[in-house]
Amino acid sequence: MSDTKKTTPVNQRGRDGHRLKRMRDQGLKPPIAHPQPDEDQKAESDFALDCGWGRLVFAQTFNSPDALAGALREEKADRRDIALYVRDPHVLLASAPQEIFLDPSHTYRLDLAGYRPSKRTPKGYFIRRLTSQQDAIAINRIYASRAMVQVPPEFFWSKRDARAIIYFVAEDERTGQIIGTVTGVDHARAFNDGERGSSLWCLAVDPQARHPGIGEALVRRLAEYYAARGASFLDLSVLHDNEQAIALYEKLGFQRVPFFSVKRKNSINERLFTRPETDEGLNPYAAIIVKEARRRGIQVDIMDAGGGFFRLTHGGVSIRCRESLSELTSAVAMSICDDKATTRRIVEQAGVTVPPQVSGDAGNDAISAFLVEHGSVVVKPARGEQGRGISIGLTTEEEVAAAVAEAKTVSNDVLIEAMIEGQDLRLVVINYRLVAAAIRRPPIxxxxxxxxxxxxxxxxxxxxxxxxxxxxxxxxxxxxxxxxxxxxxxxxxxxxxxxxxxxRRTANLHTGGTIHDVTEEVHPVLIEAAVKAARAIDIPVTGIDLMVKSPHEADYAFIEANERPGLANHEPQPTVERFIDLLFPLSMPESVRQAMRRTGI
Structure with missing residues (x-):
């Protein structure tokens, strides 16, 4: 969008008449009348809209590049301002080359006069406006899962009835959980925009949502909302390499337009204006650790990106890691975790509750008797990870025999375990303290x-x-x-x-399972069992798996210990921060030190 344009009332009425007819033909509701700018109303000058995560700085309202650059300098800490609709980005960049950069994003526009709503309605969820502070907390949870800048929950709540900004959420009909969100900005109500524009921001879907089409439904709901209120178009900004999002927008009729955005060179935007690191081959579990290490000024040397191996060096100390497995984990502790039968014996001796178990080589009579006693069993390799070779809920000797044969393709030693009904709880214990707890659910x-x-x-x-x-x-x-x-x-x-x-009955993330944070509500007995197991194994970083009736109840059965838990699965809990604290205590931020002193840790 360029300079704010003025339109004569006669021409505007003619265009509106044609537009209303098109909307009625397409089944859209007529616009709701609200005050619009006219020849006597000018767009506000030097306008920036606070969105909680940062400000939208509307460049067309600024008269000079220096004034626009000055506005960007007012960006608050831990926030990300965006100057959009920049007319001459090369001139603006020249005024502050060390401070700002051209955002590598495309701008897309949807002509609301030609928009056609979908005849299909969402299934299993519905779209509504933000209505509570719990909604705000849920939105931040989704933002955190997508590595987006979070917003103070009270900001969302304070804007629930705002004229210029609106929040929509997608709610699961069965669970009531918020599984997606989108933000809309009405330019006319924000700064008297003569072009009657609107824009879409912060489209985010819970990565573990099981329903298809949530993102599309949110975009359509926002488009229909602004179309019904007389907006001319809906704009959005999307990173040039986000192929999945671009495909969605183009499917809905968005077209690319030649408008540019500019941002400040801050830590949040760093990956957008610095050259790519040489660690693109790292998986998410290694990459999240490397990112936190670099943020703290710790030297990172990638040894083998494909295998997730890297070396961290700080203050004369050098530690090699493979994802969350470091040299601080002894070979003995690792070998205990590697053998599930040994793990079971070690933690049972420490007083941790374990389920009954028999070897897959115990013989037909022993296995048959075990099956009769327990009714339903689990067959799993004694060695292995990522859920490979595990079969659950077996009730016949034929099923057990077939499952044992399959498990032997992963490990020569196979275990048959009594089936414990309940929920799969993963507890991440670092330095013998609980950092995160989450229920893992099978794919549906x-x-x-x-x-x-x-x-x-x-x-x-x-x-x-x-x-x-x-x-x-x-x-x-x-x-x-x-x-x-x-x-x-x-x-x-x-x-x-x-x-x-x-x-699948297994809840392993590598086989399609999903994870749901319960850190703040897990029962103290379950925490005690996880820490006790970690101390028995003598392992500083581990993921302890328990089968529980509920994370709020004390009943449990120990399943296994993982020497290399995926720390990227537990955001927003600070698993990576505590991992780096363990490796390099001197790199710990002062705020964390003070908090630990206050709590006596």
């Missing part, structure tokens, strides 16, 4: 009445892979087929609309 598909189970699984796998950097996908194997069969379906079955079907 939601039917649409048209797609087969195989097609729904493939779509869900694509979403999980996109949300986790390729780390989470649902394998189509014997366990998946068995779980589907238990629900009365096969891979070729068309799942009825809105029908939820569990496709």
């Amino acid at each position: 598909i939601v039917g649409d009445g048209r797609s087969t189970a195989a097609e729904l699984i493939a779509a869900q796998s694509r979403r999980r892979a996109a949300a986790t950097g390729g780390e989470s996908e649902i394998p189509v194997d014997a366990e998946t087929r068995r779980t589907l069969a238990a629900a009365g379906y096969s891979l070729k079955s068309v799942i009825p609309a809105d029908q939820e079907v569990m496709v």
